[in-house]
Amino acid sequence: MISTGSFVGKYQLLQQLNSTLRGERFLARSTTSFEDIVVIRLWYTDSHNTTLSHEMERIHAQLQHPLILPTIDFGAENGLFYIVTNYSTPVPETLCERLMKRQRPEPMPPTEALNILTQVGQALQFAHERKILHGQLTPDSIFLTPAGTALLSDLGVADLMDVTIPRDLPLSALAEQYAYTSPEQLRGEVSEASDQYALGSIAYELFTGLRYQPQTQLRAINPVLSPIIEEVIFKAIAPLAAKRYENINAFIDALTYAVTLPVDLPTEMMAAINNNGDTSPSFALIPCDQSLVFSTPDWPATSDQPWHPTQPGMTLPRLSGLLPRVLRASQEQSYIGGDTVPMLADSIRPKRKASPQDAHNTIRKKRTLTALILLIVLVPLFAFSVLSFVPASAATVKVTPISKHLTKIYTFNEMSGDSNTTQHQVPARALTYITPKQTKTVPVTGRNHQDAASAQGELVFSNVTRNQTINANQTFPTKGGVQITIDKSFTINVGETITVPAHAVKQGASGNIPVNAINGIYTLVDPANPTQTTTVSVENVKPFAGGQDAIDVTFVQQSDIDKIVDPLVTQLTSNAQTKLLSMVQPNQIPVGQVHCTPNTQTQPHVNVAAKSVKVSVEVICLLDTFIEQDIRDAAVAALKQDSKQELGINYVLQGNVVTDKPVLDSPLAAANGARRFHVKVDSTWVYQFTPAMQQKILQNIAGKNQFSAMDYLQHSAGVNQVTISTSGLGRALPLSIKTIQFMPVGSVSIK
Template identity: 35%
Template sequence: MASTGNYIGNYKIIDQLSSDAVNYVYLAEHISSPGRPVVLKVFTTFLNSAEESNAFLEEAYSLVRLRHPFILSMFDSGIAAGYPFLVSEYLFPPVTLRDRINRQSSNPLPLQEALTICTQVGQALDYAHQQEIIHRQLKPEHILYNASGEALLTDFGLAAVKTQPDNQSGADPYLAPEQLQGVISRSKLSDQYALGCIAYELFTGHQPTPDPIPPTQLNPSLPVPIEQAILKAMSKKLTERHANVRAFITMLSASSHNGVPATSDEAPTMLAETPTLTASAAITRPFSADTPAESSPEPIVSGAGPNVETIALASTGTLSPLVERKEEIHALASMDAGPTPIPTGESGAIIGSSAPISRRRRPRRLVAFVLVALVVLLIIGSLPFLVPYLLGIIPASAATVTITLASKHLDKTYTVLAVTGTPDPTQMQVQARIISYTTPTKSMTVNATGTQHQDATTATGQVTITASQGTVPATFLLIQSNSGVNVTVNVTQPVSSGSATFNATADNPGQSGNIPANDINHYYNLTKNPGIVFYAQNTQAFTGGQDAQDFTFVQQSDIDNATNSLQTELMSSAQAVVQNQIHANEQTVQDIQCTPRVKSNHQANDKAANVTVQVAVTCSVEVYVPQDMKAMASQLLGADAYSQLGANYALIGDTVTGNPTFTSLATDNSSASFTVEAQGIWVYQFSTAQKQSLAQSIAGKTQADTMALLLKQQGVTKISINTSGFGNALPSSPGDIKFVIANVAGLHATPGS
């Protein structure tokens, strides 16, 4: 497993995207094209021999050559430290057909959408089969969507390396019966079976089983001819399937248009023809010693593969421009040839060779002389016009073509999250951390400052009256306890028999009124009516009697003053500790926040002479690395540039990013949101192969034709041509044509930004 910043071959690792038992998938960039992300897939299969390495490179080279609008582009392949790798286009965000199916929640896709997907994948698969390349492991997970919503075929299987886990094949519903049984490991008809399974799932919302339920039972609205086409592709017997993928897709398309089944062998071709290379495109072919010398192109060294050369076809033909110019030059040269041959007779003898010339011949000579003179005068008069024409069509000995390429200035603002948990780069998250420190507890004791006077209070209790003789009337009875305390009993109702309990109060306030239980337990007579006798008793002690007093109590200000004094001291030290833990490359999301924890042995209004307060302070802050956010914004801008401009544009100079701007903080402090501006200049790139191809296309052409041709090329905005030698046309030999790319100034980041 490679780490971020490491190199595999000529590729620098930016991030790891995924991994499993068979490969590691990284986001990477070529050392010569920073800011242009690609997907680098490194297989875990170790290649032990040259034979194994050559087998992989041969297979990989076949995949790199595939060029189809519905196949994910493969750019490069190689072997690093014995482990093979492939380099392909990077789609952001990566969305698979499986993701699209899952959003349907077991419901079928709309009919037209399903047909479009099947057609696009079918065209790609048919094209690969024409190149004798079999996919081997076709499934929804290996079909990606591009930015236009088109389905792209990817993840071709390879014979030289293991491309799927050993424990997956038996559970894969897209493997054909012959693959599961080990009878055939690779077959175009097996790919057709997998495509049929995918179509089954798209049109029904369910994965097929070994004995699939007829699709119309799962989707009653599905036309029967489509069901027939799918089930034919999924036939267990190879001989009962469609003749090829093209026939399968043709039958699907015809069924959707006509509503009736179409025979796969006779249905009109609905599948688009395999795209052919345009005149300016590059094609490849095996090198042969028998290739004619005049048509042998210059081989492209980089990425050509073993025993392969690349031929670039000029847009107007290969040799015809040069031939036409040679014919014109020959015709013009004949005008300057020697004198007209002397006329001869029929026998071939020179007329007049042995006799004086007759006078009758002189007028003819005179006429001839006049005609010659007129021709000479005509030529001399045409020289101002003829010379520029000749110079314009005669090839120069050398030429320098300066091309100004198209450039795009991208300026975007991104929202980046700093999270304290594990960051997810796909969600534009970077790492943040919480720094926290709690001081040791410190205490302080201060005197209570509250003072108050309390009057004496009267003790109260209850007395039980039991009638002994006569009826005790409802009245206030004044009786004396054994300890000599006078007590008034409030008899609220007469007591003629039995007992009744009534509230009683000590007559004198103070603690002396707090008589103990049974301090009253005597028979008493009424003073005014001695004949009435009763028994009085207090079964419980009287309480509440207090003497008058002055006392101190704790005020809230006593607690607060002690707390503030301790808190000021502790907060200063805690902030210093937190500040010292912030790294030089980090910044705080907000100011350091401190919270005191306070305890006291008394609360406000407690009677006490003093109070002891204990305080501890906790300070914390969230920090992040601004450079991480800038790097994230730079990476996002690079991905957007690749998506919007394509692989032919490269960053010139630096990606310039602004300082992150804080916008919001999550309620649980788990993440902070920032905005980061990023900008850069991307310039269209011409490879060495493209320059060689263009040189062959413009060799021998006039400057006007050359400029017209080059200005039609993608990414070209301006052309200037300088020639050396006699003529002004482009040299006939492509090797004498030099291309210079005009410098486009990029942006440059200041150090530390």
């Protein structure tokens, strides 16, 4: 056995935390950095080290989940397999350790138990979807952080190796594992359903305070539990794997639904709770890492090897061996020497001596009486025996078919737009209300000053009489007297046409001249030789623009719009929400909050020059609703589909399906904000004998005596009870099926 101070890989073991069948847990220190304290879990195994490391690396890569205990290192050496996790203060306690803190067996509060089971269930479902089993789930595999998070550990270890059991391991530790092991796993058949069984056994313990005890009802231990919680847990720990839930999610959904339902308790029980504060029976507390005494295989006298569950000649302890047994003393009746004591009257009555004639008469009377008795008994029996094989003239066969009770809890997700009930979806129906548009006009408050600006344009020069340089700022008057000056100097040669940018000398709107305001021949004086002149044609083929006078302008600011919009939106939103809620019909279920969006229009827009602004506001509100009947109909359709798979096509619905009111899931339980509804449906299904089946039955019983016919019918499919009546002298069934009436009657519910 490994001990404190030993080295495993690069870790030195410092302190043992606990020891179970599945391994031992130590505080350890990394030899590469003495300051790094970790938690290391060890298993004893005969598996090959390299294979274990490769397989664990593959599994570890798939198990990244917030509810699975993070692994920082793993390895195998010298018959040990180890997994390393981070160390934190305080060290997270296991669920087993929390249960052991109890001073007496008491159930965990339902909401706390559901929180732990839901988190563990999510981690298990995540692993199952990746084809990874736990295989050894117990309360010691569940770590509880101070923040209330349940972390699942040891996933995949059971798939990697066969864990050997040390010879000196206490029987209590051996019992701890198998108390949560499913019957099929004890036979070597492991599946997702085996993990569900273990989780269901833990649920039993959390809701009752005691380990699972076969044939013991939860409510016998914890009377305040609702029957539906008991029903859900017993389905999860059904002895047959096929009778359990389809997957872990289905189990958790059903348990969530059951816990959220109110519990109606009898008046006497409520009084007992109010007076005493406790209705649970008295039981002895058994820690989750201990067990009651049970029988185990004897250790081989000469073997020094640890006992292994698969070792030849060894058998695993059965689950029933781990459970409490009640020994009942049998009553014994004693007899004294086998003799009978004569009655007192016989001992004191006087007797006369019997004669030979008296003895002869006594023998003759006994023989006569015996003959009469045989005659009375045997003659009717002989007649009855003969008539049993004589066909009757007609017969009626009344058959009570088997009926089965089918109860399901379905979960439906909301779906906007088209929905598919086969995928457990129900359509969300949105109610919409748009308020009447409200319009107001108010003066604007924005102020701005615009400086005067010169008009801009172009002048076209042509037909110069000789080559000439024309300097910038040369002015040309329009017909209306507006002075236009060119912006740059240029040289024009004879025969050329040149376009030059120009602007009005005077700022203001007067400079915005039209086309051909300048259109004529102008005489230019050469500055170097004033006596020499040149003529040139000048015109503006495009109008001048951009000239404006200096003015003060007003414009629209965002604050002008907000002071109108904000109060209008508040008022219209309140009116719209009230109106929208009044539109909900009695058959509709509103979900979520009313969502309102304002629609605002302004004329003109922000920063546009204006004296006033016109603002129009309307509010559009939406509310998601569900039609309750849609959910009920979807549940009935799902039930009918499931009945064909679970019961077969020969069962037909008797009466109507009873559906409970749909229950909206809590926002915290719904993933990604999607809404979910739970609805319970209850129904009775009766085996139906088709005409062809009836004819085949009649053909097989025609001419048979009633005993043979009853035996055949009672072994036929769908038959629960049978009565046969005949008419006529004979008691056997007629030879012709035309004189036999097949009559299905009534039903007896078989759950």
